[in-house]
Amino acid sequence: MVSPNSGWQLVGFEKCLEQWELNEPVSAVLDDMGLIVADWIFSRASNPYEGVQREPGFSNLWFGHIPGTFHKGLVVCCSYWIEEQTSTVRCNMFGTLSWPV
Template sequence: MNFLDRLDLWIGLESPPEEIRRLVTTWIFTRTDDPYQGARREPGFANLWFSSIPRSEHKDWSAVCCSFWIDERDHVVRCDSFATLNRPV
């Protein structure tokens, strides 16, 4: 899992508030228990999953999201990226 490296990149780029950083860090550790929880598979990409992180809303209508790869054969979950995205209207 390279989630912490990707987390550091996201923090460096976006400088989210401390409480959001803690929330996202806590969410990362839930991926070891059940990487599919609250996530959906991205169409057109084998094994790419996407999740909006619960309670991560900030900057008005924005939320922190994460895309990650699940390799079921090797039992590996790799983070692709974190980003703060606007919620659809």
């Protein structure tokens, strides 16, 4: 998945999103939850550092919650690897966690 004119290539997000949707009940709670997450995924191609933090102990693993996904005390989160040398953003996983994260 490559966003036009972004410079960042997104890898593995579709597969991880499908897996999350199969396993997490919150994905079905809101009709537009999948759209919110998909829009956020594409925003990673513009700036993969926006709204996330580097995970302690890892040089290039980043984690953050996805704005607009808070529902009944839960929020959707994602972790991914940023490979600057290849301009690649590689999804690690999506998950639903209790707030605050």
